[in-house]
Amino acid sequence: MGRNMFGPIHGNCKDEEWKGWWGENPPFHVPVFVLTHHDRKSIQLEGGTTFHFITDGIQSALEKAKKVAQGKDIAIGGGVSTIRQFLEAGLIDELEISLSPVLLGSGENLFFGIDMNKLGFNKIERTIGEGATHFVIKRD
Secondary structure, three states: OEHHHHOOOOOOOOOOOOOOOOOOOOOOOOEEEEEOOOOOOOEEOHHHOEEEEEOOOHHHHHHHHHHHHOOOOOOOOOOHHHHHHHHHOOOOOEEEEEEOOOOOOOOOOOOOOOOOOOOOEEEEEEEEOOOOEEEEEEEO
């Protein structure tokens, strides 16, 4: 997960009391690896969620996630910057995107400069829901 998904604090997190948006029992119930540029001790919370703060990049985070996942799927969560890093490195096999018709400003472009076809993503499933359209984009 990207640092901004964990919390709104930019720069070095001096507030050790901040444990993320979700309170004492986050919905993850697995170890979560937070990409950041600032060291912080791991935070163990209820329900099996432990936040580990990774300062040495996406490859390191992925290796640690694979080790604890023991062959199970790994989910990458976060904003555009986090997802783009994994896409550009060729480390994503399936992408799930939910779009809701709300205009929030200019924002960041998820796919700008990334050739999804060249990366092998050419299977698209679409489900239209009441408040959003959900896409699953897979590699061949």
